[in-house]
Amino acid sequence: DVKVTQSSRYLVKRTGEKVFLECVQDMDHENMFWYRQDPGLGLRLIYFSYDVKMKEKGDIPEGYSVSREKKERFSLILESASTNQTSMYLCASSTSRGRISYEQYFGPGTRLTVT
């Protein structure tokens, strides 16, 4: 079974702190994604990566950056956390063949609270 793990289930940080959210997948997937989920807004894509050291902005990249130094690991960085970044963060991975989309496998989520 594909497994996607996220470093924390719950996280509480203070405004202005630099926050790292880690995601690891064990299926050698090329694509990895970071979403945030807020009530009434569904899943919104922050960043995604289709290869090591490659990244693409999603719909809401402002205030975030990402890092993918190894194929299995995709990190989301909040450079200076703000209260409006309090949310559920979901990581996902998928295989890739050209532009065809495949099933995405999700981690359990990290509920981040910024106070």
Add this chain to the structure above:
Amino acid sequence: SQQGEEDPQALSIQEGENATMNCSYKTSINNLQWYRQNSGRGLVHLILIRSNEREKHSGRLRVTLDTSKKSSSLLITASRAADTASYFCATDAGRGSTLGRLYFGRGTQLTVWP
């Protein structure tokens, strides 16, 4: 935006009844997927239907796709209390797709009462 829209936003039924959720989208697609999310957890993939398919079954799930109307439906037959969850449809953007990216709707919250 290609984001799908699920309808209804919330659905409440009794155990044993069927649940039908609908999804509409805006542009051409290669495939459409349905996911389930239990409260406070990650999403789990349920079923994928390709643009050249009209219907697909998986256990108690039946998905239909009408590309002329840009819509899909998910039917859960003989619902159980354990089916209580949020259900999301997700599409790619067809020829405009970017490297496996999916566009998710806002979800239908299904509650199944014992």
